[in-house]
Structure formats: C-alpha cells, structure tokens
Amino acid sequence: MASSRKSLSSNPSSGRAEDPQHARASAVPSSQPSALAHRINKFLSTHTRPGQRLLIAFSGGLDSRVLLQLLAQCSQQHGVLLEAMHVHHGLSPNADRWAAFCAAECQGLGIAFHCQRICVDTSSGLGIEAGARLARYAALLSYDADYVLLAHHQDDQAETLLLQLLRGAGAKGLAAMAIHDPSRRLLRPLIDVSRDEIEAYAKHAGLQWVDDESNLDTRYDRNFLRHMVFPVLAQRYPAVRSTLARSAAHLAEAACLLDELAALDADGMVVDGKVNVDRLGMLSSQRARNLLRWWLDAHGLPMPGLPRLQEMLQQLLHAGGQAAIKIRVYETTYLRRYRGWASLSAEPPVPEPAGLCWQGGDRLLLPANGQLMARHVMGDGLAISRWQGCKLDIRYRSGGERFRLDARRPSRTLKQLFQEADIAPWLRERLPLIYIEDELVLVPGVGVAAGWRAQPGEQGLMLDWQPLRPGRDEPFGH
Numbered sequence: 358m359a360s361s362r363k364s365l366s367s368n369p370s371s372g373r374a375e376d377p378q379h380a381r382a383s384a385v386p387s388s389q390p391s392a393l394a395h396r397i398n399k400f401l402s403t404h405t406r407p408g409q410r411l412l413i414a415f416s417g418g419l420d421s422r423v424l425l426q427l428l429a430q431c432s433q434q435h436g437v438l439l440e441a442m443h444v445h446h447g448l449s450p451n452a453d454r455w456a457a458f459c460a461a462e463c464q465g466l467g468i469a470f471h472c473q474r475i476c477v478d479t480s481s482g483l484g485i486e487a488g489a490r491l492a493r494y495a496a497l498l499s500y501d502a503d504y505v506l507l508a509h510h511q512d513d514q515a516e517t518l519l520l521q522l523l524r525g526a527g528a529k530g531l532a533a534m535a536i537h538d539p540s541r542r543l544l545r546p547l548i549d550v551s552r553d554e555i556e557a558y559a560k561h562a563g564l565q566w567v568d569d570e571s572n573l574d575t576r577y578d579r580n581f582l583r584h585m586v587f588p589v590l591a592q593r594y595p596a597v598r599s600t601l602a603r604s605a606a607h608l609a610e611a612a613c614l615l616d617e618l619a620a621l622d623a624d625g626m627v628v629d630g631k632v633n634v635d636r637l638g639m640l641s642s643q644r645a646r647n648l649l650r651w652w653l654d655a656h657g658l659p660m661p662g663l664p665r666l667q668e669m670l671q672q673l674l675h676a677g678g679q680a681a682i683k684i685r686v687y688e689t690t691y692l693r694r695y696r697g698w699a700s701l702s703a704e705p706p707v708p709e710p711a712g713l714c715w716q717g718g719d720r721l722l723l724p725a726n727g728q729l730m731a732r733h734v735m736g737d738g739l740a741i742s743r744w745q746g747c748k749l750d751i752r753y754r755s756g757g758e759r760f761r762l763d764a765r766r767p768s769r770t771l772k773q774l775f776q777e778a779d780i781a782p783w784l785r786e787r788l789p790l791i792y793i794e795d796e797l798v799l800v801p802g803v804g805v806a807a808g809w810r811a812q813p814g815e816q817g818l819m820l821d822w823q824p825l826r827p828g829r830d831e832p833f834g835h
Contacts, residue, residue, distance in 0.1 A: 393550065393558050397427045398434070400546045404537055405504070407436030411544075412502035413468075414493075415441040417459045420508035422566040423555050424547060428506070429466040440469040442500060444493045446477055455567050471500070504544045509534055512552040515601035516582050518608075523578075529650070529660065532609035533602075540657075551598065618644065619651030627652060632699040638674045645670055656701055656827055658687050673699050681782070690827045695781045701827035702783055707753065710789070715749035715820070723751070726787055727824040729801070738817030739791075739799055739809055749799075749820075750792040754785065760797055764807035774803050789822055 405411065413428060415421045425441060432439045443459040445452055456472050463470035473496040477488045497505045517533040524530070536548045547555065559566065575581045590597045622644055626636040632652060637645055646666050653660065661669070669692055672682050676694070684692040689705040705725045715721055721729040729751070732738070739749075754771065761768040775785050780802055791799035798809045801822035811817030 391558060391561070393423075393427055393554065394430055396550065397431045397546055400544075401431055401435040401437065404544055405435060405437050408438075409503040410438045410440065410501070411504050411506055412497065412500050413439065413441040413506045414497050414508065415443050415459050415463070415470075416508075417443065417455045417462070417567040418508075418569060419559055419566045420510055420547065420552075420555055422462065422564055423559050423562075424506065424508040425462065425466065425468070426562060426564060427546075427558075429468060440471065440502070442471040442473055442497060444496050445472055445474040446489055446492070447474060458567060473497075473500075498541065502542070504542050506544045506546060508547055509545045510547045510550050510552055510555055511602045512583075512598050514548055514605050515598040516579055516587070518601050518605045519582055519586070520578060525662070527650070527660065527663075528608055528612040528615055529654070531605065532612040533605040535609065549602070615647055616651055619648045622648050623651070628698075630656075630700065632673075634673055634694060634697050634699055637670075637699070642667075642670070645674075653686065653701075656690075658690060658701075658827075661686070683783070691783075693781065693783055696779070700781070702781075703825035703827045704783065704787075705825070707787055710751045710753065713751040715751065715791070721751070723789060725825070726789070727822060729789060730821045730823055732819040732821065734811070734817050734819050736811055736813045736815060736817070737805070738811055738819035739805055740811040741816050741818055743809060744793055744798070744818075747793045750794075752790050752792055753787070754790065758790070758797060760800060760803070761807050762804050771800070771803075774800070778803050784824060787824065791820060 411428070411432070413421065413425055415425055428439055441459070441463050443456050445456050460470050460472065475492045475496050477492050514533050518531060521530040521533065534545060534548060535543075536545050537543075538545075571577070572580060573584070575584055587597065594600065622640060626633045626648070632648070637648065640648065646663075649666060649669060650660060660666075669684055669686075672684060673692075673694055676682055680694075682692065682694040686692050686701065689703060691702050691704055693700050693702050707726045708724050710723065713721075713723070715729070715731075719731055723729065758771045759768040760771055760774060762774070771785070775788075780788065788801060790797055791801075793809075796806070798806045799820060801820055804810075805817075805819075
C-alpha cells in the first residue's frame with residue numbers, strides 16, 4: 358500500500374458495497390478446488406505445525422481479503438488457529454468503515470478479529486508511508502502469535518526490487534521480501550502469486566474488498582513505479598514482474614551465501630555479541646564489511662550505506678588503541694570499542710531514578726536503562742536477614758563514590774573497581790547502584806559491600822543489571 362489512507366469500494370465485478378458490514382464472501386465451490394487453494398495447502402504443510410496460532414494482517418484490501426478467504430478454507434485441515442488483525446491508522450475519515458468491514462468479513466468466516474488502533478508519528482522524518490508501515494508492523498508483531506501472515510504478492514516483490522535498485526541497496530536489500538522470515542515471525546504465502554491471479558480468484562469467489570484511493574497517488578515512489586514505470590516496461594517486456602521477482606529470488610540465495618560466509622568468519626571472532634577487532638582486521642575489506650553487515654543485521658539494525666560502513670571499519674581498525682570510539686549506528690545505538698572488542702550499545706538519555714526502589718519480585722524495569730534481575734543465592738548477595746524491612750534505593754553515579762568490598766581493606770573508588778571488573782566506560786554512568794539509606798551496599802557486576810554480604814549457609818539476594826539491548830527493528834519492507 359502506498360499509505361494508510363483507504364476508501365471503501367467494491368471489486369470491479371460486483372458494484373459498490375453500500376454497507377460493508379453486510380458484505381459476505383461466497384466460498385469457491387468445493388467441486389472446483391482452485392490452484393491457489395492448492396498452493397496455500399502446500400504452504401501450510403511446509404511452514405506451519407498443528408496447534409500454531411497464525412495472525413493475518415487484514416487491511417480489507419484485495420490481497421489480504423483473498424488471503425483471508427484461502428486460509429479460512431485451508432486452515433482447519435492443518436490444525437492451525439487462525440486470527441486476523443486490522444491496524445487502524447486513523448489517518449482517513451473512512452477508517453472506521455474499513456474496520457467495520459473487516460470485522461464483518463471475519464465474523465462471516467468465523468475468524469477471531471482484532472482491531473488495533475495506532476498513532477502514526479508524522480513528525481519522525483520518515484514520511485507518512487514509512488511511518489505508517491513501521492507502526493503497522495510494530496502492532497502486528499506485538500501480538501502473541503507463532504507467525505504473522507502478510508498478503509504481499511509477486512507484483513509487490515518486483516516493485517520492491519526495483520525500488521531497492523534505485524536506492525542503491527546491496528544483496529540483502531535486493532533480495533526483497535522473504536517468503537519466510539523466521540527472525541520476525543513473518544510468512545508471505547502469496548509472494549509467488551501474481552496480482553492478476555489474486556484478482557481472478559476474488560472475482561470467481563464473489564469477494565468484496567476496500568480500495569485505497571491513495572494507491573493512485575504517484576507522489577509515492579511505489580505508486581509511481583506501479584502506474585508510470587511498469588506499464589511502459591510491460592509493453593516491451595510483458596513478463597517484467599515475474600522476471601524481476603525471479604531475480605529477487607536469485608539475489609536472496611546470494612544473500613544467504615554471504616550470511617553463511619559471515620557466520621563462518623564469525624566463529625571465534627564474535628563472542629557474546631562482541632567482535633574481536635584484531636581478527637576482523639585479518640579479513641579482506643570485503644569480508645570484513647560483510648561480517649559487519651551480518652552483525653548489525655543480527656541486532657535488528659538497518660544497513661548503513663557503503664561509505665558509512667567503510668567509516669565504521671576504518672575507525673575500528675585504525676583509530677589509536679586508547680581512542681574512545683563512538684559512532685552513531687541508528688537512533689540511540691552506537692558502535693563502541695573497548696580493550697580490543699567492538700560492541701553495540703543502546704544509550705538513550707537516562708532519567709533520574711528519583712523514588713525508584715526495589716519492591717521485590719523477579720525484576721525491576723529501569724526507565725530507558727534496561728532492568729534489574731533478582732537471584733536468591735546461598736552464601737552470597739545481600740544477606741536477607743540484615744536488610745529485610747529496609748528500602749533498597751536505586752541511584753546512578755554522581756561522582757566520588759567509594760565502595761568497600763573487603764572489611765579488612767579500605768574502601769576504593771568506583772572507577773578503580775569498574776576497571777578491575779572490566780566494565781566498559783560508557784556503561785559506568787548507566788549502571789544502577791543499590792543503596793540502603795545513604796550507604797552503597799551493592800554494585801551489580803562488582804559485588805556486595807562488606808558487612809552486608811551473606812555468610813556461608815545464609816540466604817542472600819543478588820541483583821544483576823541487564824542493559825538495554827542495542828538496536829531495534831528497522832522500518833520493514835513494503
């Protein structure tokens with residue numbers, strides 16, 4: 358879709374749907390099993406297991422309406438639980454009517470329906486198209502389902518490949534959309550099906566759907582290609598859409614081979630999510646960049662362009678040994694280097710933890726700073742018998758803190774203890790400190806203050822800090 362604005366209309370063969378809530382789909386006669394139904398049955402046999410929960414992204418448009426019908430026909434024999442979600446962007450005065458139409462269609466097919474209202478950030482700089490796409494995927498993937506099923510088809514694949522070519526994408530971008538994306542729990546059952554086949558099925562089945570009037574707006578890149586470029590290409594090359602989709606499949610194979618090469622290079626080089634810089638420097642520049650792409654993708658980060666990637670590699674390998682490297686990768690995620698290892702760090706501004714304290718339980722979420730996890734241990738941690746009834750306050754460094762780990766030795770600065778504990782400099786200001794009244798009693802990753810530590814045979818509480826995971830899901834493809 359070009360944007361999230363849609364107008365309600367019927368399919369070309371059945372006239373205007375005056376009341377979408379009363380629109381119903383007639384099933385394809387059972388005596389005429391369609392080729393599409395056969396494909397969906399084969400797809401479900403290959404990619405799903407009985408008992409799994411499948412969520413259909415149901416906009417109400419032609420493609421998702423056909424996918425809904427096909428899955429309703431085929432899902433029962435495969436033992437999967439089928440549900441549908443309509444993402445209500447709220448950007449059009451018709452949005453409520455489309456949601457009502459989708460609800461009615463699902464009710465008629467006996468499919469559980471969910472309507473998720475979202476707010477598209479129009480000031481993010483992404484534009485309405487990308488902003489709506491990002492919010493839509495976030496809503497779909499937040500639902501507890503084994504897979505989210507999308508109605509992208511062969512024509513979408515061809516358009517995506519051409520868009521990526523025009524943007525100068527690499528092999529992974531040119532691979533366009535995968536039929537199965539396990540990392541994001543996405544399935545695309547119609548990716549090898551042309552739009553003409555989908556529309557023919559819809560007409561035969563007597564389906565109704567909603568059309569998006571903005572799909573005619575050629576200010577959007579995808580619409581420009583669809584309405585202005587592909588018709589011209591098709592005059593000279595009638596099979597242009599299927600040919601480009603086939604090229605995307607070939608490029609997907611090439612991208613898989615590059616990932617396999619990166620995984621081989623990463624063996625022993627990438628440890629606990631960090632990259633050994635010395636070993637990275639032993640690779641050719643092409644393989645080093647390929648490994649960095651693979652590593653960034655593993656963290657769900659968008660791919661930087663070649664100049665940016667080369668800059669990252671240059672700084673990692675050639676900046677002075679003590680140089681503080683901080684390269685912004687995406688939003689608040691940064692590339693860092695410390696003691697010969699490259700790592701990714703999520704560093705959003707941390708608010709003051711005023712009034713934040715441990716209330717018990719298994720974990721405590723820290724605003725913009727990960728979480729504290731509790732462990733009950735014997736002979737270590739904060740002696741429970743000594744602090745019960747006291748409040749465990751959470752604070753951050755303000756400067757000059759000292760900490761005594763051993764009652765037989767003087768207190769030491771946190772800076773010294775952090776260095777000995779091999780805690781990276783950029784994490785030290787974010788590390789939560791645990792106080793009882795005004796006494797520092799526990800520093801995650803360092804230890805428990807003398808006088809508060811549980812003795813052998815005594816039960817204790819240990820609090821471990823899990824920083825924010827670096828990276829986030831990039832705006833997804835079409």
